Amino acid sequence: MIAVQDLFKIYTMGGEPLAALDGVSLSFDRGAYLSVTGPSGSGKSTLMNVLGGLDRPTRGTYTFEGEDVSGLDDDQLAHFRNQRIGFVFQSFQLLARQTALQNVELPMIYAGVSPKDREDRAIQMLGKVGLSERIHHRPTQLSGGQQQRVAIARALANSPDLLLADEPTGALDSATGKDVLALFETLNREGLTVIVVTHDASVAARAKRQIGFEDGRIVLDKVLRP
């Protein structure tokens, strides 16, 4: 189970405290598929950063499969991100100088996986997202949808427990966006926990549970499908 309890994230803006997270509690089980919606500045990105181990809450607890994540230091958080979390970004965040294969290998380099195992695993993951024919292409030689699938393969490289996708379809046309969402659904059916942050109501509607944010608080928590 993954759970956050009474989460606060308070920034000081021009001397005024500003709560990006204002007492957020949320829990979900392995295999959940959540969408998080809300206007810009509502705190949904901050929640994603805390869940992804990129940021620490000002107050509150975060437990991940029984592990207290809120007490980890920088290096422990790096390890946590490496092993537990797969990130998918709106702008893909692929390294332009490297091939699809090398991009997918990146998290495994930091995990200390041997070059041979890394390559095998990366080829396997690229196959899973349907890019077996493109493993030696560089990002600039791939379409947006293909780039996002490379990014998803990268996110899956170290077999994470939680896939965090921040506007994954935001830079894609609606057809390729649907392909990406279909891929998420497949992965979710295989047991991966998925959280998608989005503005897009149609994207949010494809999740099994929808969380709505406003002013740092959860204002909507609706189960869409079992």
Added chain:
Amino acid sequence: MKRMDLVRSAAGAIIAHPMRSALTSLGVVIGVAAVVIMTSIGLGAQQRVMGAISGLGSNLIIISPSASRSGFVAQAAGTDISITGADAEALAKQLDGVVAVAPSVRGQAQLAAEGTNWNSRIEGVTPDYLIARDLSIGQGRMFDDREARQGRTVAVIGTTVARELFGEADPLGKRIRVGGSPFQVVGVLTPKGQSGFGQDQDDIVLGPLGAVRSRVVGRRVKGDAVQTIYLKTASEKDLDRVQEDATNLLRERHRIREGQDDDFQAQNMASILKASEAATQTFTILLAAVAAVSLVVGGVGIMNIMLVAVTERTREIGLRMAVGAKRADILAQFALESVALSLAGGVIGLLIGVIGTVILAKLAGWPIAIASWAAPLALGFSVLVGLVFGAYPSWRAAQLDPIEALRRE
């Protein structure tokens, strides 16, 4: 992160911008090449001076007249010749651990024989001179003490003089005129070649002290005076003691009171060697220091480009952190990149330095010696430059906040 992955990532980043990397390394290339060439020149000069000094003879103490003072006016050294043949005899009799005592006068003289002539250095010496100066007779014999005392006009000549005056003919027994006075050749010295100072050591005539003084250099050296007394000690460790004893004895003989300046100077080869070694070392260090400045400038260039690289690659840094890079991994990645840039410059600079040194030696005829420590020093320094000047940019990279970094355009 494994070592090989770090190396590959650094190499990839450098190759991604070949022109920029080359220009960045250029500062270090120039710096290292300059250090190598400068130290080689310095070391070459040092070796040549050392060779020149030790070529004068080993375990040698040289006593010469020093500047005397008339009232408050210092005269040039050797103006009044204050040491004599009697001093030399006294030194020979009273000092322990002395192998040879050789008083000498010298001059330049026109030589003539069999219709040709030649200008050469002539020294009036005693037979001990050969021992003191590590010379030997190649042909014939040295004149003996008796001949020297009697003022016989016999001479031992160097091979250059023999060749110039007699060509291929045997010079032994021939007569030569030295500045107008006839001398008979009784021996020829074993060739010694050029001295370290570039002087032909075989272009010399040795004659008995008395005869040379009275007939050749008499106008400048009066009475029993000599210009130099060479003292050779049995071993190097005797040098300082013998020098002190000789100084004391001469002060006594010259009636120099406590606190008064000596009217002669005694120097031993060891101290001359040490002094000139210190001087040439200072020279070498100075040259290297000037060259090292360009190495520092090269380092600043590396720091500049590394800061640019960190800024350019902020998103890459954020992404790497997001997928599990620790701050230490980022630090290591950029530090290695900086060291690789600098080291590549160092290797190229070393090659250019060595080639440049050889070319300079050929073209300019400078004495040059590449130090054995030049390579490790140059490479070590370039690694150090990379580390020092890469430290700040790498630290900046490692301190980035991953969220901010990912958001950067």
